[in-house]
Amino acid sequence: xxxxxxxxxxxxxxxxxxxxxxxxxxxxxxxxxxxxxxxxxxxxxxxxxxxxxxxxxxxxxxxxxxxxxxxxxxxxxxxxxxxxxxxxxxxxxxxxxxxxxxxxxxxxxxxxxx
Amino acid sequence: xxxxxxxxxxxxxxxxxxxxxxxxxxxxxxxxxxxxxxxxxxxxxxxxxxxxxxxxxxxxxxxxxxxxxxxxxxxxxxxxxxxxxxxxxxxxxxxxxxxxxxxxxxxxxxxx
Numbered sequence: 001x002x003x004x005x006x007x008x009x010x011x012x013x014x015x016x017x018x019x020x021x022x023x024x025x026x027x028x029x030x031x032x033x034x035x036x037x038x039x040x041x042x043x044x045x046x047x048x049x050x051x052x053x054x055x056x057x058x059x060x061x062x063x064x065x066x067x068x069x070x071x072x073x074x075x076x077x078x079x080x081x082x083x084x085x086x087x088x089x090x091x092x093x094x095x096x097x098x099x100x101x102x103x104x105x106x107x108x109x110x111x112x113x114x
Numbered sequence: 115x116x117x118x119x120x121x122x123x124x125x126x127x128x129x130x131x132x133x134x135x136x137x138x139x140x141x142x143x144x145x146x147x148x149x150x151x152x153x154x155x156x157x158x159x160x161x162x163x164x165x166x167x168x169x170x171x172x173x174x175x176x177x178x179x180x181x182x183x184x185x186x187x188x189x190x191x192x193x194x195x196x197x198x199x200x201x202x203x204x205x206x207x208x209x210x211x212x213x214x215x216x217x218x219x220x221x222x223x224x225x226x
Contacts, residue, residue, distance in 0.1 A: 004156075032213075043118070044157070044205065044217040089156050093212075098170040100145055100212030104156030 002027045006090045006105035013080055013112050021075040021108045023064075023090035031092040033057075033066050033073040034102070038087045047075075047088070080112045116140075118218035120206050126224045127196055135191040135221045139208030146189050147215060148181055149205040157205050163189060196225045 007022040025031065035047040035057070048057030053068035062077045073090060090105040119138040127133050139146050144165050149157035159173040163183045171181070178196075183189040193200055203222050207215040 036217075041219075043219040044207075046214055046216075049214070091156075098162050099164070100147065100209050100215055101159055101162055101170065102147075102149075102157070102215065104158070106154065106156050 002031070002092060002094050002103045004090050004092055004103055004105040006088075007108055008106070010109040010111060013110070015082055015112055015114050016079045017112075019075070019077040019080045019084075019110070021088055021090075021110070023073045023075065023105060025071050025073065025090075025092050027071075027092055027094050027103075029094050029096065031094045033064070034091040034093070035062070035064055035073070035075050036089040036091060036104075038089070038107075040086070044089065080110070082112045082114050085110055085112050118206055118208050118216050120204075120218035120221050122221060123219065124222045124224075126226060129196060129198060129225055131196055133193050133196055133223065135193075135204050135223070137189045137191070137206030137208075137218060139187065139189070139206070140210075140216055141187075143208035143210050143216075144186065145209040145212055145215075146183060147207045147209070148189070148191050149207065151203045151205055151220070153202075160191070160204075193223075196223075198225045201225045 050057040050066035146163040148160040162170040203220040
């Protein structure tokens with residue numbers, strides 16, 4: 001079956017620190033991979049995605065590379081800001097009969113201090 | 115509207131009561147999804163509509179849960195005989211192609 005395992009939080013960093021949030025997956029077929037972000041008081045927003053192996057998704061300074069050999073999609077940012085404080089969710093879509101159905105990890109709470 | 119709208123934002127109900135949660139998707143989006151997010155967990159799929167029909171309802175936990183989308187736009191998630199374990203945030207998302215889903219802010223349901 002399909003599942004996503006992501007690094008447990010909370011993660012607390014100082015501003016300008018390097019961020020990695022680990023995500024690994026199990027999937028049938030050839031999934032697309034996503035990172036969603038939920039800022040305080042807001043809905044889930046797509047942060048970045050990758051649709052095939054070795055693709056790199058990037059947005060707002062965040063990056064993640066689709067690694068089929070390690071079934072991973074780790075989220076990285078070189079220098080975090082206070083405004084990056086949020087909950088981050090790794091997710092996959094297996095491209096099966098239910099178009100766009102997402103399987104989510106448990107989420108990782110990130111807090112960035114000034 | 116500009117985004118996915120869910121109402122109410124908060125709902126408190128007594129155990130055993132019936133509740134309806136509404137989702138107004140982005141105009142023109144034919145795909146609509148309901149998810150449930152329990153505290154400390156990621157969202158879990160409940161049901162998927164393509165147009166007016168429920169194409170996949172395999173995530174509904176039991177027959178107390180039902181959802182409709184009669185005109186292919188607004189959807190209502192209905193929960194009968196609510197239980198305390200139904201307390202969660204219910205999320206709705208819509209999509210044009212299935213490649214990217216846009217989420218509403220959710221309805222926080224509390225069963226007391």
